[in-house]
Amino acid sequence: MRTSITIRLCCLVIVALAVVVIFAGCGDSKSDNPTATPIGFTGETSEDEKVNRTEENRQMDMLMWYDADNSPSVSDRPQRGWFPLLENNTQTVTVDGHFRVTTPLLGLYDQRKPAVIRQHLYWIYSLGCNGIIVDYTNCPTTYRDLKGDSFYKFTFGLYKNIEGMLKTASEETQFAAPKITVALRMNARDYTKLQGVLDDMYALYEMYPDAWYKFDDGTENASKPFIEIFVDFDVIAEYFKENKKLEKDDRFNIRFTNGYLGQYSQENADGSAALSPESEFWYFVENIDDEEAGEGMYKVLYKKGENNSVEQMVAWASVHRGYLEWDELNNKINGKTTFERTLRGVKELSPSALIVARWNYALAWLSQPQEGLSLYESTHIEPNEDFGFLVFDNVKKNLYDINNWKELVPPTPSVQYEFDGALFIGLEEFPTEYRISDDKDNMGEWVYYNINDGIEIPKEYEGKTCYIQTRNTYGESQIGEYNKQ
Structure with a gap:
């Protein structure tokens, strides 16, 4: 097995070098407006200001968005729980269906296996992340109500994979394994079904309380297990426009979320915008341009916290722009990669939590282009056979710089x-x-x-x-x- 990996990596070196050449010249044009808004890039920290990496020196929680459904015990995808590889994966997919756009360095792994989980925990922690948000948004109903249903395998299988992550993280002794939390989904305002899933999650928390992520928001909820809940766009509109509040579960510290919350954010004089401290939402994905800041720049958005603090921001390694248009992985504009341009303002504002997206969603799906269209037009930080550690390294350099950690x-x-x-x-x-x-x-x-x-x-x-x-x-x-x- 190791021999095959060695042979594959030899080929990878050649491919990765070619990819470096492609990325180096990709879209690196000069901005029409070189004058940025007051919220901008602070530049790299000087060597004298940098400190050794420790959790005490961490500037903010960094949470990796993570998908855990690649497993034969979760799905019946044709290649042992995986979608087939897209031919001509550097080109936009032209036929409908689900395809993976690359193969991880770990191969077509089973995410139920502790060795796979442990390697992922190690890589994600080495990037600078101290937390992981596992995507459970396709499971709005507890697995306990699905026995005999065709969706039971997926829901229960994913639940068991999350349990495996918590168990593996709790047992790790060689490095500080990231803490685990999950993102759930509530359809409409179906609190009954949501309650069943929350019960499942609390059962996992009680099994592995030390492995679950807790968010210190300065309130009495800081000691509770943290969780995110996706809600529908019409529910979000009712929340912000009609003040129709959402029910909560007092066992958890909860934030609601979904994409494109910029429209509900309050404009600031410096060109940024923010969700109010009273709102119970976190950002997930945004693609609002900031033309005043220059070509390729995204609007700085943040969730306000207690006492006028900055609670949360989000950064993506690639950005879906609409329909078939993507701001691709490592697309450089004015020398800044996509990830770096979505990080704009993070170092200055220093939020309590930064979501980093997305670890392993190497997907092409023509009828749902926001999910991904090709190798470049999708989001996957995980080391793979096409890029090696190229995207991984770019993310790590930026997370280290935000924390002012020495680059050793x-x-x-x-x-x-x-x-x-x-x-x-x-x-x-x-x-x-x-x-x-x-x-x-x-x-x-x-x-x-x-x-x-x-x-x-x-x-x-x-x-x-x-x-x-x-x-x-x-x-x-x-x-x-x-x-x-």
Whole structure:
């Protein structure tokens, strides 16, 4: 299995280099209006101002939006719970149906498996995120009411995958696993069905309370498990225009959400806009241009919190613009990627929580173009066979900069232990790839580091000194030595 991964990664290096060339020249034109609004990019923090990464030095909670339904125990998708790969995946899909637009470095994994969950937790934490929002929005009815129904497998399967994430996160000891929460959906104002799903979620919380994300909003709800609830657009309109409030469950700290809340936001003098402190909503996705700020710039939107604080903002690695138009992954305008342009204002305003979207939604669906149309016209930060760590690294650099964390390469690899013919190294500074050789001057190909599998030592290295090097977003470690006896 590791041999096949190595071969695949060799091909990946060639593809990733080509992608870098494509992205480097993509849309990098000068703005017609070089003068930005007062809310803008603060620039990178100077080296003297940067600090070592710790949770105490974190500027805000960072929550990765995560999909957990790739599993044969969840769906009957044709490839072991996965959609087929889109041919010509760099081009916009031309036929209807569901397609995946790339293959993850982990392969067509089963999200029920603890090893898959653990690797995802490690990667997401290494980015800078301390929380994960799992998408449960396709399950508006408790699985307990669906037995015998065709949708039972999906709903119960996804529930079990979330349970697996909570269990795996609660057991992790090598790194600070991100805390887990979920996003639910309420159809219309069907509080009865919503209550059933909330009961399911609270049962999970009671099993793994230390693994559930809690949002410190400065109120008595800060000690409760946090949860998001999607509501329909007409319900949102009634909430903001007619003051028709939404019922809550006192067991949770709840925020309601859906896309395109900018229309209900209050304009500020600096060109930004905000949801009032009294509103109970968080932003999900927005695509409002800010022409005064220059080409490709998005309007700065934020949810106000207690005492005139900034509670929440959101950033996307790509943005659906409408119908078949996307602001693609890593599309550069004035040297800023899509993710960087949606991050505008975050560092200055320093919200309590930032949602980062989206980890693993590599989907093409022509009849629902907002879900994705191609490799570039979709949202997926997870390392994959087409980009490698390209998008991942861009996201990490920006999240580190927002937190003013030092950008450090991994230390010289230190072997923590050997098990079943593999070496397991320390995770300081979050290495993502390694290479190994018996010749220090010819280190070979880079392979992604799976923290569950470790580094396989070829049998021909027995009795020899072997050399190991790792790298992360910021560069390569020194080469370390290991004597295989």
